[in-house]
Amino acid sequence: MKTITRKEEIVTIASQLFKEKGYNAVSMRDIAQAMGIKAASLYNHISGKQQILSTLILTVAVEFTNGMQTVVAKDIRPIDKIREIIELHIDITVNHSEALAALNNDWMHLENNDLSSFVQMREDYEENFRRIVKEGIEAGELKQHHPEVILFSILSTLRTLYLWYQKRGKLDVNVLKKDMVSVLLNGIT
Amino acid sequence: MKTITRKEEIVTIASQLFKEKGYNAVSMRDIAQAMGIKAASLYNHISGKQQILSTLILTVAVEFTNGMQTVVAKDIRPIDKIREIIELHIDITVNHSEALAALNNDWMHLENNDLSSFVQMREDYEENFRRIVKEGIEAGELKQHHPEVILFSILSTLRTLYLWYQKRGKLDVNVLKKDMVSVLLNGIT
DNA sequence: TTACAAAACTAACGTTTGTTAGTTAGATTT
DNA sequence: AAATCTAACTAACAAACGTTAGTTTTGTAA
Numbered sequence: 001m002k003t004i005t006r007k008e009e010i011v012t013i014a015s016q017l018f019k020e021k022g023y024n025a026v027s028m029r030d031i032a033q034a035m036g037i038k039a040a041s042l043y044n045h046i047s048g049k050q051q052i053l054s055t056l057i058l059t060v061a062v063e064f065t066n067g068m069q070t071v072v073a074k075d076i077r078p079i080d081k082i083r084e085i086i087e088l089h090i091d092i093t094v095n096h097s098e099a100l101a102a103l104n105n106d107w108m109h110l111e112n113n114d115l116s117s118f119v120q121m122r123e124d125y126e127e128n129f130r131r132i133v134k135e136g137i138e139a140g141e142l143k144q145h146h147p148e149v150i151l152f153s154i155l156s157t158l159r160t161l162y163l164w165y166q167k168r169g170k171l172d173v174n175v176l177k178k179d180m181v182s183v184l185l186n187g188i189t
Numbered sequence: 190m191k192t193i194t195r196k197e198e199i200v201t202i203a204s205q206l207f208k209e210k211g212y213n214a215v216s217m218r219d220i221a222q223a224m225g226i227k228a229a230s231l232y233n234h235i236s237g238k239q240q241i242l243s244t245l246i247l248t249v250a251v252e253f254t255n256g257m258q259t260v261v262a263k264d265i266r267p268i269d270k271i272r273e274i275i276e277l278h279i280d281i282t283v284n285h286s287e288a289l290a291a292l293n294n295d296w297m298h299l300e301n302n303d304l305s306s307f308v309q310m311r312e313d314y315e316e317n318f319r320r321i322v323k324e325g326i327e328a329g330e331l332k333q334h335h336p337e338v339i340l341f342s343i344l345s346t347l348r349t350l351y352l353w354y355q356k357r358g359k360l361d362v363n364v365l366k367k368d369m370v371s372v373l374l375n376g377i378t
Numbered sequence: 379t380t381a382c383a384a385a386a387c388t389a390a391c392g393t394t395t396g397t398t399a400g401t402t403a404g405a406t407t408t
Numbered sequence: 409a410a411a412t413c414t415a416a417c418t419a420a421c422a423a424a425c426g427t428t429a430g431t432t433t434t435g436t437a438a
Contacts, residue, residue, distance in 0.1 A: 006384095006385080022294070029425085037387090039426085040386090040389090040428080041386050041387070043428080048427075049427095079378070108210060149368045152346070152350075156346045156349040157341070161345075163345075179335060180338065183376075184342065185376060187373075187374060189330065189332065189375055218394090226415085226417090228397090229418080229419090230417070232397070232398080233416075
């Protein structure tokens with residue numbers, strides 16, 4: 001049985017507030033009020049505001065990193081790897097849409113080790129993706145576009161999916177995956 | 190002759206700082222220091238921090254609104270309207286990349302009239318775009334996907350272009366337009 | 379019932395924030 | 409030369425910030 005700790009509760013509440021206004025516009029008093037307690041009481045469970053942010057962001061960043069590793073290791077065609085990466089993004093978006101807001105918009109407010117390991121994970125992720133795109137082009141599975149343009153157009157769509165999912169009435173995940181793969185790979189014309 | 194006022198200078202400097210850390214993480218003292226003056230001196234030229242943000246964001250928002258109006262009024266095929274919208278985004282991105290960061294990430298820190306007129310402009314813009322996509326589908330120029338998926342995938346790519354342009358060594362605008370149109374409309378496979 | 383631990387509380391701290399008031403130096407106009 | 413204007417300055421303000429210290433309440437176990 002999975003019991004939620006008070007710390008996890010704080011991180012969850014905070015992530016919802018961060019999504020609305022961003023890390024710096026949300027005070028410890030705001031978070032406390034949303035939980036029905038006083039700001040000082042938060043410190044019984046967490047070490048500070050920074051820890052909330054880093055827990056939130058690094059948890060999801062690790063999930064992306066592991067997901068990408070799994071895809072890279074598979075012995076399948078580049079284009080099928082891209083398909084799986086799209087599905088990975090959708091799965092994470094569905095499960096952590098609030099955390100993704102912080103990851104996208106507030107990562108630069110991480111400090112020290114947390115900041116540098118996040119940046120490292122992000123660079124590695126992009127580099128893995130870039131390599132797959134290049135392989136796909138060389139194998140003739142993708143058009144001869146500049147790899148960077150392909151990488152960017154897919155990645156920016158996937159990264160902002162969290163903004164758009166949920167206001168579209170929680171449509172079925174499998175339908176969403178099929179549509180996104182089709183649009184991103186085959187285009188719209 | 191176009192002389193830059195001190196106010197425009199402040200807005201420009203501020204936009205660069207906002208792009209790095211976001212509106213709330215940049216203080217008036219930060220902005221002043223970047224200009225080599227003291228924070229209080231800024232108030233000889235602007236009415237407050239809010240005005241910097243709203244000038245920055247609304248200027249660009251109006252440009253999008255006008256550009257969309259022009260495209261809508263044209264008597265051309267839906268797919269060519271989409272092509273022109275893509276080019277509109279690229280033009281604005283090239284000319285206002287710092288302001289676009291604020292527009293995307295800090296619009297919710299606008300207040301009162303500025304906030305509501307921004308939100309209104311944004312909704313109108315999306316609605317115009319949505320209608321064009323629907324017309325394109327009905328005319329058989331676009332595939333029979335859910336219009337919302339098409340709208341989202343194009344718009345999210347265009348909206349985050351500012352993050353990606355410039356670290357890619359300022360490639361030629363016309364080349365960029367051609368590539369983006371091709372990738373977004375025809376897909377990558 | 380008592381003892382203990384978890385989690386809330388009140389009060390306060392030192393900083394930083396956006397902003398205002400009043401002043402001063404330098405340039406331009408009369 | 410005197411007057412005006414522009415744009416900087418110093419000093420200070422009240423409010424909000426993250427955080428700490430010490431205390432009290434609450435629930436569980438002995």
